[in-house]
Amino acid sequence: MTTLRGKTAITGVGHTSWGKHPDRDRLSLMTEAAAAAIADAGLEKGQIDAVLVKMANSAPSILWGQKVAEALGLQPAIGLSLDQGGAACTGLATYAALAIEAGMIENALILYADTPRTGSRAAMHRPRGDDAVMGWYSVAAGYAMLHRAYRETYGANDEDFGIIAVQARAHGAANPHAHLRLPLSMEEYLSGPLVVEPMRRDDCCLVSDGGAAIVIGATSRAADRSRAVPVLGLGQGQESWEVHLRPDLLQTRAQASAEMAFRMAGIGRGDISFAQLYDCFTVTVLQTLEDYGLAPRGQAGARARGEGVGVDGWLPLNTSGGLLSESGTPGLQLIIEAVRQLRGEAVLQTPAPRFGLVSNQGGTMHTHATMILGEPQ
Amino acid sequence: MTRPMPEITDINRPYWDGLAQGELRFQRCDGCGHAWLPARTHCPQCLGARAQWQVASGRGQIVSWVVYHRAYAPHLQDQIPYNVAIVALEEGPRMLTNITDSATGEGFAIGAPVELTIEEEDGLHLPRFRLRA
Numbered sequence: 233m234t235t236l237r238g239k240t241a242i243t244g245v246g247h248t249s250w251g252k253h254p255d256r257d258r259l260s261l262m263t264e265a266a267a268a269a270i271a272d273a274g275l276e277k278g279q280i281d282a283v284l285v286k287m288a289n290s291a292p293s294i295l296w297g298q299k300v301a302e303a304l305g306l307q308p309a310i311g312l313s314l315d316q317g318g319a320a321c322t323g324l325a326t327y328a329a330l331a332i333e334a335g336m337i338e339n340a341l342i343l344y345a346d347t348p349r350t351g352s353r354a355a356m357h358r359p360r361g362d363d364a365v366m367g368w369y370s371v372a373a374g375y376a377m378l379h380r381a382y383r384e385t386y387g388a389n390d391e392d393f394g395i396i397a398v399q400a401r402a403h404g405a406a407n408p409h410a411h412l413r414l415p416l417s418m419e420e421y422l423s424g425p426l427v428v429e430p431m432r433r434d435d436c437c438l439v440s441d442g443g444a445a446i447v448i449g450a451t452s453r454a455a456d457r458s459r460a461v462p463v464l465g466l467g468q469g470q471e472s473w474e475v476h477l478r479p480d481l482l483q484t485r486a487q488a489s490a491e492m493a494f495r496m497a498g499i500g501r502g503d504i505s506f507a508q509l510y511d512c513f514t515v516t517v518l519q520t521l522e523d524y525g526l527a528p529r530g531q532a533g534a535r536a537r538g539e540g541v542g543v544d545g546w547l548p549l550n551t552s553g554g555l556l557s558e559s560g561t562p563g564l565q566l567i568i569e570a571v572r573q574l575r576g577e578a579v580l581q582t583p584a585p586r587f588g589l590v591s592n593q594g595g596t597m598h599t600h601a602t603m604i605l606g607e608p609q
Numbered sequence: 610m611t612r613p614m615p616e617i618t619d620i621n622r623p624y625w626d627g628l629a630q631g632e633l634r635f636q637r638c639d640g641c642g643h644a645w646l647p648a649r650t651h652c653p654q655c656l657g658a659r660a661q662w663q664v665a666s667g668r669g670q671i672v673s674w675v676v677y678h679r680a681y682a683p684h685l686q687d688q689i690p691y692n693v694a695i696v697a698l699e700e701g702p703r704m705l706t707n708i709t710d711s712a713t714g715e716g717f718a719i720g721a722p723v724e725l726t727i728e729e730e731d732g733l734h735l736p737r738f739r740l741r742a
């Protein structure tokens with residue numbers, strides 16, 4: 233059996249500022265991010281032969297991948313827009329790695345941009361099918377169902393969730409690029425207003441405008457091997473069922489996704505130097521830590537509080553602030569921070585990291601993708 | 610702005626007609642016996658295309674619940690706080706509903722037994738549940 237382990241690498245990353253972009257549109261933000269990522273990879277634009285775009289959450293659009301390629305003035309071999317919710321960017325990296333290894337393309341550009349902060353938040357507040365007649369609205373409510381189930385089943389306390397928000401905000405405060413640089417104390421977390429109970433305001437990620445891009449190519453052909461971060465493991469798992477139809481609210485296919493990625497990477501859970509986990513809501517992080525086998529069931533919050541998830545903690549977590557503090561953008565910023573860490577270029581740098589773990593997920597944990605990155609060789 | 614109405618189709622009409630007649634219906638596969646909601650043409654377990662509508666006992670239990678403190682649509686502004694719960698029927702299907710005993714979920718628990726109470730609003734018959742002693 234062949235393996236993708238280490239065959240491809242993230243050779244370039246780029247992003248716009250995060251926050252509000254009232255005078256920009258998605259194509260403008262993506263073009264800025266793409267130019268930065270291509271330059272970071274040491275490539276010319278014409279060397280990009282795949283343009284892979286995650287569909288914009290707030291504006292689903294037909295032929296979106298082609299509109300983006302047009303804005304970039306490219307006629308790539310492969311151009312597409314993918315919908316896997318928030319798992320899509322790691323999904324796209326997986327298909328890019330496969331196509332590169334198959335010899336179909338050489339350099340793939342993966343992009344995302346959206347403007348929900350200054351544009352429309354309707355997608356996040358949306359009525360959810362016929363169940364809207366029962367008052368079933370919003371993305372947040374699905375996660376609140378998981379939060380409740382977690383809290384009641386395990387007897388978890390509010391601080392178990394709060395530590396995830398408090399630590400993310402501390403990391404975001406140190407990050408000059410972060411959308412929200414306001415530290416959060418546990419007391420402030422606990423006194424925050426309820427949104428969809430039991431979730432409070434600070435359990436919920438930011439709503440941010442911005443764009444991001446990464447370039448993936450063959451590791452052996454990287455312009456600068458010392459800055460090419462090899463992709464060691466990739467995994468996916470799709471829960472598919474709507475949250476209310478799921479037989480078990482507290483186990484998802486994130487477990488299968490992690491198994492696939494760790495098997496490909498050939499490393500164990502204890503080898504991980506840091507994790508950038510998709511923190512759209514605090515419960516998502518606790519659930520992912522447990523589905524990934526990084527903490528016992530019901531114990532992720534307690535372990536985070538006891539052993540720390542700062543840069544010097546048990547597991548340095550979301551070291552640039554994640555969705556809760558750096559940017560609410562769905563996923564690429566987590567990959568970019570993992571690249572910065574492994575290049576030794578992070579603001580809050582973990583000491584000599586060897587293996588970095590990234591999770592991307594979407595829907596109400598409907599979709600999941602895992603990426604394990606290694607240090608440049 | 611008024612509440613949204615369900616999209617009635619040939620596939621789900623028996624469900625909404627049942628509620629108007631005072632019963633909660635679900636589908637059961639002729640081939641494998643799997644029971645489900647919401648309405649589908651094919652069994653999601655064996656993909657068989659033959660199923661029967663059956664009447665639920667109306668008994669079930671709470672799987673999880675949330676309380677909205679924020680109104681995500683204008684017509685919900687005067688309803689907050691309100692709850693939405695997941696209930697598992699004793700026949701197996703799961704559904705989103707409201708528990709009528711308390712808007713804010715006082716006395717709710719995972720696994721708490723509940724029973725059906727159909728309530729009419731705006732000409733729509735809604736399947737809600739109340740806590741069972």
